[in-house]
Amino acid sequence: MTWQLRRARAADVDAIMALETRIFVNDAWSVQAMAQDVVNPNCYYLVAFPPDEPDRIEAYAGLQAPQGAREGDIQTIAVTEEARGRGLGRTLMLSLITEARKRGVREVFLEVRADNPPAQELYRRLGFEELGIRRGYYQPDNVDAIVMRLHVPGPKMQTTPADAEPEAAE
Template sequence: MTAYELRRANPDDVPAIMELERSVFASDAWSERSMLSEVTGEHGYYLVAFQPDTPEQLDGYAGLLAPRGGTEGDIQTIAVAPHARRRGLGRVLMQALIGEARRRGADEVFLEVRADNPAAQTLYRELGFEEIGVRPKYYQPDGVDAVVMRLAVPTPETTIA
């Protein structure tokens, strides 16, 4: 697996996030204004991922919405650049968001995933998410259904090193 560094996203990251957003989600990318609002929002937690030798190039990002002390969190978005896929980065980003949701007090985490994205659905199932519903034609303008998934946030396990 390629080594990646994660750090909390900040407003200066939004242009690079948007470049990746537009390349990965060509037909339904968020607006830069929406992304900036998410990255800087009080209840959000956004991460960017990069290789240590190229910190200016984002290979992925992911965001969580989870008010501190609340019982629920939502994975708002996750994207991994095509050249960085199949290396475990999506899993690392998801695990980091789930860990943050736990620290904020969430018992459950929800997400929506495109019905035509079986690779992402497989990853989410492997992480413990279960399908709880479908939102017909949720992703526009493509008219693709969203599969709604939920994770009961696991209690952290401690082991003797």
């Protein structure tokens, strides 16, 4: 299956919250918090949907990174059970990291549940490193959070000296 990504809009909050409350049963965000972040210019939220069904949100992810800030935070990411294991979470994460880089961010942080090894492994494969533990962070389940950080490399530029002459092909 393929998905399309687009920037989340205020009209997507109900669909995002339906997914949020289904996946994060005990520690879902409030509608108000999600609605504020989706429209906040300091945040960047994406939704994923099947190309022929733009109202069927299968996943979403959000980044908080004010323009020019050195640090950003992956606020949330969720993928439906049906869409997991197909690279959609990775694609969303890479899109958020790309946006963070565009905004000037050099370090991206996130918290991940200690009881979610698949997510931890994804983040490690993307280059995140474990910094520490927040005991009992996820309530009411009293589950620890693993704090992770990614160093975001700056954009690479290739420069050619102005007086350099192109090499002749033989």
